[in-house]
Amino acid sequence: MxxxxxxxxxxxxxxxxxxxxxxxxxxxxxxxxxxxxxxxxxxxxxxxxxxxxxxxxxxxxxxxxxxxxxxxxxxxxxxxxxxxxxxxxxxxxxxGLYPINDDFAAAKVDEVIDLATDINKQMSPALREKDPKLRMELRQELSEAILPRWLGFLEKLLEDNGDTGYFVGESFSVADLAIWRLCGWISSGIIDGLSVNLLDSLPLLNNHQTIISNLPKVAEWVEKHQKV
Ligand SMILES: N[C@@H](CCC(=O)N[C@@H](CS)C(=O)NCC(=O)O)C(=O)O
Incomplete structure (x- = not known):
């Protein structure tokens, strides 16, 4: 054969x-x-x-x-x-949402997913704190210092990737989905005490949210399933 x-x-x-x-x-x-x-x-x-x-x-x-x-x-x-x-x-x-013939691009996708994990970890103490007063203080610190810094890293990654609208190269990948959903959650208002305006000063990240939300298959999934 x-x-x-x-x-x-x-x-x-x-x-x-x-x-x-x-x-x-x-x-x-x-x-x-x-x-x-x-x-x-x-x-x-x-x-x-x-x-x-x-x-x-x-x-x-x-x-x-x-x-x-x-x-x-x-x-x-x-x-x-x-x-x-x-x-x-x-x-x-x-x-087909992960690079298979480009090891560097694949590692960049991994980098973004690991960054999502790190951002999630940064948020954990403020999410889990049982004492209401301390919880609000921690969430204020998240809104004013911690998240602006970490979301800024995402903005920089988008900037470094050029004007493609995606995190890695020219195509949509699981990295985009991870950040889109993480940021959607962060800015949804569902987390009491966390500012809903955190993406406002990050134009590329803000635009990225819109790009991913408007992908027809993503919009179809959201329509069918998504709560906040
Ligand atoms: N290292 C794990 C962490 C996953 C994780 O923390 N999951 C949470 C739910 S989002 C969990 O299982 N928590 C234990 C619990 O709720 O009892 C991963 O990357 O998937």
Whole structure:
């Protein structure tokens, strides 16, 4: 068999074989899972979008469903994959939203997803604080100092990538989905005490939100599923 026939045959076989994908996270559009949900939807990849209740999550924590006690997880033909970044990369590859022939571009996508994780970590103390007065103080510090600095890093990445509208190169990737959803959450007003105007002074990031929201498949997903 010549090379072209071999490649054609393997593409045909891989199209015939469908992985069974089960993505598990509560019924929330949080960036950690929404990045992968939308990537799969965008790529037309079939998956079970499993949204367990609080009680079901508690049971899953005990029965070992979550290998590190955390979610999201993705089950692939019965095997479990944990960690937001790993899941997003995997789903991105399946969906054509992750660079496969350019190692540097792939690393830049990873960089953005890791930055989303860091920004999320920066926010955690102010989100989790139980004392109401201290919580508001921490959220004020988030609004006035911490987030302007970290969101500024995102603005700079967009600037460095030139006038493409995306975070990496000239095409839409899972990096764009991760930041779009993270920033959508941050500026939604759902987090009491956090300014809703944090993106106003960041024109490229603000514009990026609009670009991603207007992608037809993203808009279709939001229309079907999204709360805040
Ligand atoms: N390193 C993990 C962290 C995931 C994480 O912190 N998930 C939160 C939900 S967003 C969680 O599982 N928290 C434990 C809990 O709520 O009990 C990842 O990157 O996916």
């Amino acid at each position: 010549d090379l072209v026939s071999t490649i054609t045959l393997s593409i045909t076989l891989s199209n015939l074989y469908k992985m069974k994908l089960r993505l598990i996270y509560p019924d929330l559009p949080f960036w950690r899972v929404e990045t992968s949900r939308i990537a799969l939807f965008y790529g037309g990849i079939e998956f079970e979008d499993i949204r367990p209740s609080r009680e079901e999550i508690s049971k899953m924590k005990i029965d070992g469903t979550f290998p590190f006690g955390q979610f999201p997880i993705l089950q692939v033909d019965g095997k479990t994959l944990a960690q937001t970044g790993a899941i997003a990369r995997f789903c991105g590859k399946l969906s």
